[in-house]
Amino acid sequence: MLIGLVVVGSAFAAGYSFGERSVPVLLPSRVGDSLPPDIDVSPLWKAWRILDEKFISTGTSTKAANNEEKLWGAIGGVAGAYDDPYTAFFPPADKEIFDSQISGNFSGVGMEIGIKDGLLTVIAPLKNTPAERAGIKTGDHILQIDNKATNGLPVDRAVQLIRGPEGSTVSLTILRDGAEEPFEVAITRANIQIPTIDTKLRDDGVFVISLYSFTGNSPDLFRNALREFILSNSDKLIVDLRGNPGGYLEAAVEMASWFLPQGRVVVTEDYGGKEKNIVHRSRGYDVFNENLKMVLLINGGSASASEILAGALSEHGAATLVGEKSFGKGSVQELVDITETTSLKVTVARWLTPQGNSFSERGIEPDVQVPMTAADVEKGVDPQLEKAAELLKQ
Numbered sequence: 001m002l003i004g005l006v007v008v009g010s011a012f013a014a015g016y017s018f019g020e021r022s023v024p025v026l027l028p029s030r031v032g033d034s035l036p037p038d039i040d041v042s043p044l045w046k047a048w049r050i051l052d053e054k055f056i057s058t059g060t061s062t063k064a065a066n067n068e069e070k071l072w073g074a075i076g077g078v079a080g081a082y083d084d085p086y087t088a089f090f091p092p093a094d095k096e097i098f099d100s101q102i103s104g105n106f107s108g109v110g111m112e113i114g115i116k117d118g119l120l121t122v123i124a125p126l127k128n129t130p131a132e133r134a135g136i137k138t139g140d141h142i143l144q145i146d147n148k149a150t151n152g153l154p155v156d157r158a159v160q161l162i163r164g165p166e167g168s169t170v171s172l173t174i175l176r177d178g179a180e181e182p183f184e185v186a187i188t189r190a191n192i193q194i195p196t197i198d199t200k201l202r203d204d205g206v207f208v209i210s211l212y213s214f215t216g217n218s219p220d221l222f223r224n225a226l227r228e229f230i231l232s233n234s235d236k237l238i239v240d241l242r243g244n245p246g247g248y249l250e251a252a253v254e255m256a257s258w259f260l261p262q263g264r265v266v267v268t269e270d271y272g273g274k275e276k277n278i279v280h281r282s283r284g285y286d287v288f289n290e291n292l293k294m295v296l297l298i299n300g301g302s303a304s305a306s307e308i309l310a311g312a313l314s315e316h317g318a319a320t321l322v323g324e325k326s327f328g329k330g331s332v333q334e335l336v337d338i339t340e341t342t343s344l345k346v347t348v349a350r351w352l353t354p355q356g357n358s359f360s361e362r363g364i365e366p367d368v369q370v371p372m373t374a375a376d377v378e379k380g381v382d383p384q385l386e387k388a389a390e391l392l393k394q
Contacts, residue, residue, distance in 0.1 A: 044074065072342065080154070084347050085115035086333050088154045092341040097160050108163035109170065109187045111136055112245030112303065113155060114329055119143075119175075120150040120158055123327050124243035124301030127195040127212050134187045136174070138243060138301035143182055144173035156345065164189050178374065197221045201232050206389045210240040214247030214305040219254040226258060226287075236392040238385070239309075240297045242323060246304025249280070256309055257283040259294070259318045265354040266312045269332055272349070294319040295388040298366055303327035307364050311353035314367065321366040322388045330360030 035041060048070065065073070072091035079089040090098050110129020111122055122140040125131035142150055145161045153161075162170055168189050175182045196218055198210040207229045211222065229237055249267075256266045262284020269278040296310050296319045307326045313319040332349035350360050368391065370384045 075338070075342075075344070079344060079346070082347075085155045086331055087346045088156045088344075089338070090156070090343045090345065094156070094160060095341060095343050097163075098156060098343070098345075107166040107189050107191050108159075109134070109136075109189055110192045112301075113142065113158060113162075114303070114327065115155060116141075116327070120153060120155070122301075123245045123303050123329070126192070126245075127243075129192060130187050130190050134185050136172075136185065136187075137176065138299065139177060141175040142172050143175050144171075146171050147173075166191050197225055199225045199228050201234065202389065204389060204393065205234050206236045206238060206392055207232050207234045208238045208240060208385070211306075212244055214244070214251040216248060216251070218247065218251040222251075222255050223258075235291050235293055236389075237292065237294045238297060238388050238392070239294065239319070240385070241302045241306040241310060242297050242299040242384070243301035244303070244306040245301065245327075246306055246329065249305060249308070252305040252308040252312075253280050254283070256312045257285045258287060259292075259313055260284070260316055261286050264312075264316055267308045267354070268352040268356070269349045270352050270358070274348075293392045295392055296321050297323045297384055297388055298326045298364065299324040299372065299384070300327055300363075302364075303329040307359050308351060308353075311357070311359060311364055314364070315354045315357075320368065320391060321364070322368045322391065323366050323370055323384045324372065325365050326359065326363040328359055328361045328363035330358055 051070075069091070072089070076089040076091070079087050109131040110126040111131035112124050112126070114121055114123050116139075119141045120143075122131075122136055122138055122142065124138050125136045142158070144150060145158060148161065150158055162172075164170060166189055169186050170189060171184055171186050173182050173184050194215055195212040196215055197212065200208045200210075202208060209222070209225045209229070211218070253266050260266070260282035262282055264282040264284075266280045266282055268280070271277055294313070296313060298306065298310050298321055302310065302323075303326060307328075307330060310319075310321055310326065314321050330351040331347045332351065333345050334348045336344050336346065338344050350358050352358055353364075368387060370387045372382070372384055376383055
């Protein structure tokens with residue numbers, strides 16, 4: 001399961017028939033035989049008719065919308081009424097783009113984005129990508145994409161605007177904490193290869209696993225990294241989740257299982273009473289004894305699966321968290337086919353840590369707060385990593 005997305009089959013089809021310049025008639029659908037009894041839909045049909053009768057293009061509109069496009073717009077408006085940045089309707093063109101994103105084949109700039117405090121925000125630029133090379137940082141707010149304002153723009157639509165053909169350029173207007181005013185960054189798109197993992201044995205005997213994403217092959221790569229750690233004869237382990245925007249749920253559960261006894265709760269999908277909660281538990285590999293000393297590094301770019309892993313290992317006492325508060329992407333989305341060419345992505349659940357805490361919006365607080373300043377980055381120093389190593393050596 002991809003964190004934030006469950007792909008399911010077609011659930012229902014549109015049940016409307018529109019006559020030329022007449023009030024549309026509601027037809028029975030496979031979802032139900034009528035609309036909710038407490039809603040009068042006549043304003044929608046009135047607006048539809050007025051637009052049909054009166055609208056003319058003044059040059060700002062490239063074409064008149066056909067009936068199908070109007071229907072897609074109406075469904076998009078319903079989805080937008082929930083004011084959830086992760087709930088969105090995909091008409092045919094957008095669905096095609098979204099499907100290509102899920103397959104992992106895309107050209108873009110290499111960063112994960114989300115909504116934070118009402119603003120389109122960079123969760124993390126991925127390692128060795130155009131975004132990272134252009135100086136994009138975790139926490140940057142994107143005010144415009146090629147001069148299009150992002151205020152109120154759904155995350156998925158923003159992703160579609162940022163991605164594009166390899167070699168083309170996208171211009172982002174960035175507002176950065178500490179900067180006096182917004183500035184523009186031009187980034188040349190490229191084919192993105194999502195990085196996964198690096199390992200290093202430091203001179204002080206501390207072993208560091210840097211995990212950049214939770215991809216389908218992450219569990220195997222993480223197992224190999226743990227084998228390297230064991231062969232190094234070190235008992236001090238740092239797992240660096242900073243700037244890791246997440247990925248597959250199964251990868252997070254698999255990784256947690258190396259450190260937790262069988263049956264321990266890793267994360268719970270809370271459906272708010274609409275469905276039965278799903279509890280994901282450790283598979284119980286639990287290969288390390290009490291001599292293992294482990295720290296997880298997190299920051300504002302640690303999201304989704306990173307937060308699941310950090311929350312599980314921290315609350316079960318298997319690791320200490322060092323760094324800064326995580327991003328707070330703790331919701332689950334389901335992708336439902338509306339028609340053969342359209343789909344709806346809807347938030348259906350939230351993630352809960354083993355102790356029942358939701359980290360959606362609030363994020364996860366580290367046990368030891370250590371800031372990373374712009375001056376630290378310029379100097380090439382890493383106070384968070386050094387603090388983690390210090391704790392392990394103590």
